[in-house]
Amino acid sequence: MTERARETVPVAAPAGGLAPRADLPETPGGGPDGAARLRRGLRALQTDHLGAIIAVVALIVLFSVTVPDFFSTRNFTDTADTYSVFLILTVGVTFTMLCGGMDLSIAGVDPLAGLILAELLAHGYSMWLSVVIVVVGAVLFGICVNGFLIGVMKVNFFIVTLGSLTALEGLALQITQGSTLLVSGHRFLSNLGNTDFGIIPLDGLIGLVCLVLGILVLRYTGFGRAVYAVGGNSEAARLAGIRTSLVTCLTYGISAGLAAIGGIIEVGRLGSAGPSTDATIGLTAVAAVLIGGTAFGGGKGSMFGSFIGVIFISVLGSGLLIAGISTYLTELITGVVLIVAVAADRFRRARR
Amino acid sequence: MAVLEARGITKSFGAAPVLRDVDITIEPGEIVALAGENGSGKSTFAKIVSGTVAASAGTITLDGVLLPAGSPQQAAKSGVGIVPQEISGVPNLNVAENILLPLNHSLLGVRVRPHGLAAVRPLLDRLGVSVDLDAPFHSLPASQAVLVELARALVTNPKLLIIDETTAYLERTAASVLLDVLRGIRDEGVAVMFISHRLREVQELADRTIVLRDGSLVGELSRGQSTPDRIARMMVGREIEVHKRGQTQTSAKPRIAVENVRLAPAAEPLSLQVRPGEVVGLTGLVNSGCAALLDHIAGARPLSSGTVRVDGAEISKPGIRAALAAGIVLLPGDRQKEGLLLDGSMTSNIMLGARPLLSWVGLRRETRTARRFISDFGIRPNAPARPARMFSGGNQQKIMLARAVRREPAVLLLNEPTRGVDIGARADVYRVIADSLRNGVSVLFYSTDMHEVIELSDRVLVLYDNQLAAELTGDQITEDNISRYMGGGQ
Numbered sequence: 041m042t043e044r045a046r047e048t049v050p051v052a053a054p055a056g057g058l059a060p061r062a063d064l065p066e067t068p069g070g071g072p073d074g075a076a077r078l079r080r081g082l083r084a085l086q087t088d089h090l091g092a093i094i095a096v097v098a099l100i101v102l103f104s105v106t107v108p109d110f111f112s113t114r115n116f117t118d119t120a121d122t123y124s125v126f127l128i129l130t131v132g133v134t135f136t137m138l139c140g141g142m143d144l145s146i147a148g149v150d151p152l153a154g155l156i157l158a159e160l161l162a163h164g165y166s167m168w169l170s171v172v173i174v175v176v177g178a179v180l181f182g183i184c185v186n187g188f189l190i191g192v193m194k195v196n197f198f199i200v201t202l203g204s205l206t207a208l209e210g211l212a213l214q215i216t217q218g219s220t221l222l223v224s225g226h227r228f229l230s231n232l233g234n235t236d237f238g239i240i241p242l243d244g245l246i247g248l249v250c251l252v253l254g255i256l257v258l259r260y261t262g263f264g265r266a267v268y269a270v271g272g273n274s275e276a277a278r279l280a281g282i283r284t285s286l287v288t289c290l291t292y293g294i295s296a297g298l299a300a301i302g303g304i305i306e307v308g309r310l311g312s313a314g315p316s317t318d319a320t321i322g323l324t325a326v327a328a329v330l331i332g333g334t335a336f337g338g339g340k341g342s343m344f345g346s347f348i349g350v351i352f353i354s355v356l357g358s359g360l361l362i363a364g365i366s367t368y369l370t371e372l373i374t375g376v377v378l379i380v381a382v383a384a385d386r387f388r389r390a391r392r
Numbered sequence: 393m394a395v396l397e398a399r400g401i402t403k404s405f406g407a408a409p410v411l412r413d414v415d416i417t418i419e420p421g422e423i424v425a426l427a428g429e430n431g432s433g434k435s436t437f438a439k440i441v442s443g444t445v446a447a448s449a450g451t452i453t454l455d456g457v458l459l460p461a462g463s464p465q466q467a468a469k470s471g472v473g474i475v476p477q478e479i480s481g482v483p484n485l486n487v488a489e490n491i492l493l494p495l496n497h498s499l500l501g502v503r504v505r506p507h508g509l510a511a512v513r514p515l516l517d518r519l520g521v522s523v524d525l526d527a528p529f530h531s532l533p534a535s536q537a538v539l540v541e542l543a544r545a546l547v548t549n550p551k552l553l554i555i556d557e558t559t560a561y562l563e564r565t566a567a568s569v570l571l572d573v574l575r576g577i578r579d580e581g582v583a584v585m586f587i588s589h590r591l592r593e594v595q596e597l598a599d600r601t602i603v604l605r606d607g608s609l610v611g612e613l614s615r616g617q618s619t620p621d622r623i624a625r626m627m628v629g630r631e632i633e634v635h636k637r638g639q640t641q642t643s644a645k646p647r648i649a650v651e652n653v654r655l656a657p658a659a660e661p662l663s664l665q666v667r668p669g670e671v672v673g674l675t676g677l678v679n680s681g682c683a684a685l686l687d688h689i690a691g692a693r694p695l696s697s698g699t700v701r702v703d704g705a706e707i708s709k710p711g712i713r714a715a716l717a718a719g720i721v722l723l724p725g726d727r728q729k730e731g732l733l734l735d736g737s738m739t740s741n742i743m744l745g746a747r748p749l750l751s752w753v754g755l756r757r758e759t760r761t762a763r764r765f766i767s768d769f770g771i772r773p774n775a776p777a778r779p780a781r782m783f784s785g786g787n788q789q790k791i792m793l794a795r796a797v798r799r800e801p802a803v804l805l806l807n808e809p810t811r812g813v814d815i816g817a818r819a820d821v822y823r824v825i826a827d828s829l830r831n832g833v834s835v836l837f838y839s840t841d842m843h844e845v846i847e848l849s850d851r852v853l854v855l856y857d858n859q860l861a862a863e864l865t866g867d868q869i870t871e872d873n874i875s876r877y878m879g880g881g882q
Contacts, residue, residue, distance in 0.1 A: 280745030
């Protein structure tokens with residue numbers, strides 16, 4: 041019944057003059073001038089991410105009107121600080137999801153990376169060496185455990201990453217016996233969470249750098265194109281000579297490595313490393329990716345979309361926080377809004 | 393009153409229309425043949441009548457009762473029996489269970505014990521097939537499996553029997569037995585809709601012949617008018633430019649030599665060679681091993697034995713990448729499953745696999761390269777950023793060909809290069825093949841379309857049951873010869 045499914049393929053342009061990117065008039069001669077390219081880029085942005093952008097703007101307006109102090113540089117800086125790690129994790133998850141998988145284990149890698157960093161520092165390793173060991177170790181874990189099982193052994197990604205999430209959480213608890221390790225005396229680390237450049241905090245800047253690198257890798261490298269190809273149709277990619285297993289492995293390496301960077305930043309911000317952070321952070325990152333328009337199954341979507349998803353979730357979180365809504369109610373509201381946001385986006389796309 | 397009354401049947405898959413406003417009626421005791429090229433809509437029409445595909449518009453009335461669209465159960469209950477083009481029996485049930493399947497509705501996976509076993513043997517005797525009733529369906533050769541499927545269609549005493557390309561699986565004598573059976577069924581007052589590529593059978597059997605072209609009904613011939621020539625002219629509508637080649641270059645050394653490749657554990661090993669600029673056609677029934685052979689040569693499936701040499705150099709490493717490096721490029725047979733990134737742009741589909749993982753991709757350069765192929769291959773619309781999903785089947789096929797040619801192959805392996813492709817795009821595909829040949833590329837292609845095989849090939853290899861049944865050259869390349877060897881004849 042694939043044929044019948046094809047019937048629902050959007051053909052007509054939606055109302056309101058928002059033609060799908062594909063239907064844009066072709067500029068003759070192949071070299072579009074700057075203005076045309078800008079227009080084209082804007083339109084592409086509108087069609088791909090219109091729903092999410094409208095939702096973000098609406099949220100910002102809503103909170104700005106109803107919550108005093110929301111629309112302020114102070115809050116901007118705080119929010120960017122709080123959600124920088126979340127952005128970094130989401131960049132990693134975007135790779136795995138575009139490639140047709142998903143990585144829930146980041147919520148386990150993130151605290152464990154911080155713990156191992158703390159242990160290494162406690163044993164007298166230099167700060168930089170410790171950071172390198174932790175990040176490289178996480179990348180190898182992502183490639184050799186998650187990546188190998190999913191990309192080579194073809195075990196279902198959900199099972200694998202849920203299993204490794206649980207195992208890593210257990211490992212973290214075993215190492216610490218449930219207690220928290222203090223980390224102090226490392227200038228760079230303590231600067232991580234406590235330095236601002238104007239209104240942008242250092243960790244937010246690191247998040248942005250990760251995001252930009254993610255966008256560049258996905259759009260402009262052979263690997264990035266291969267991620268889309270494997271997610272879109274892995275058999276076609278294989279027959280075209282792409283090393284699909286390797287590509288899949290690498291995406292899990294990237295997501296684990298970024299999760300480790302996130303864990304390191306958290307250690308710097310808190311001055312300590314504990315066995316557990318929020319275990320749902322992996323799922324929330326998945327939600328951000330979905331809000332950003334990347335489909336389950338992969339092959340379709342973008343890193344920029346994920347960024348919009350992160351903004352949406354962080355605006356929602358900080359707005360509710362400043363408004364003084366209780367954390368219980370915040371969770372309830374966040375859950376409902378996530379479902380509505382993803383559902384609305386899918387509905388809009390299905391109609392197109 | 394007519395048994396079948398189809399009014400205004402229209403169907404499109406995506407943007408591509410497959411049937412346009414087709415009206416067909418069949419009276420009781422009448423055999424009506426549907427003729428038309430591949431992709432003309434015959435099988436889709438059969439599927440709409442039998443309920444497996446829902447029409448976009450139009451109505452199907454059976455014996456005066458309107459059939460709900462897209463309900464195979466309701467169609468079967470109302471008296472439509474079909475032998476579909478693809479063999480569709482349940483592999484792990486035995487012959488008797490398969491035949492009685494329509495009578496035994498199992499619920500929740502609980503198999504109800506077949507009743508009506510007594511009727512099975514006489515039915516099979518009548519079809520001239522001697523087969524063990526307890527044999528599992530998957531153990532049957534294709535020629536027997538289709539007859540079991542015919543028995544399954546007949547066991548419900550249908551008012552309308554649809555036969556879709558069933559004789560393609562049969563050798564000549566078995567086919568003529570089948571034709572006699574169909575005449576007998578007709579004389580009992582059953583309406584028969586007969587679909588076949590073998591125009592001589594159509595001439596022999598049909599009381600009326602209806603010709604479809606590109607989804608439209610283009611004409612109707614009564615018995616006596618329906619000579620193969622006349623049907624073929626109506627089917628094609630215009631002359632297609634396909635120069636019959638048949639000039640075999642004996643001088644040149646083989647570009648590709650495949651030696652002692654075994655397609656199945658028990659099969660005889662198979663060898664073949666293709667010279668530069670030569671086209672070799674592979675043909676055979678479904679599962680005869682043609683598609684598998686192409687996959688093996690391309691490295692998409694591992695070789696269990698044998699060697700592949702390109703210009704004398706053996707490909708020592710297994711796998712697709714080694715074959716690609718040697719210049720062997722495969723055009724996969726299933727566009728949707730093995731070929732396209734449906735959500736990817738045309739550019740990314742044409743450029744798929746062009747760049748190593750560690751490389752910088754210039755998007756504008758990619759687009760420029762893609763544009764060259766788009767205009768060379770006449771891909772419509774000329775929209776490099778449009779997702780592959782939104783192109784018609786013919787243009788999707790051209791996108792895949794562009795990808796294959798972009799690799800500058802030494803050997804092109806084409807699996808059903810014109811499956812589901814309309815007539816105009818088909819001519820484009822042939823043109824691309826001809827251009828490649830002129831550049832000294834060797835082409836090995838598999839097609840189930842016999843006319844295509846005859847028209848394009850310098851040599852034809854016929855496979856039967858995973859073994860080489862015959863190699864035909866020059867005047868030996870005839871429809872008769874091919875169908876005889878295809879069906880396992882000598």
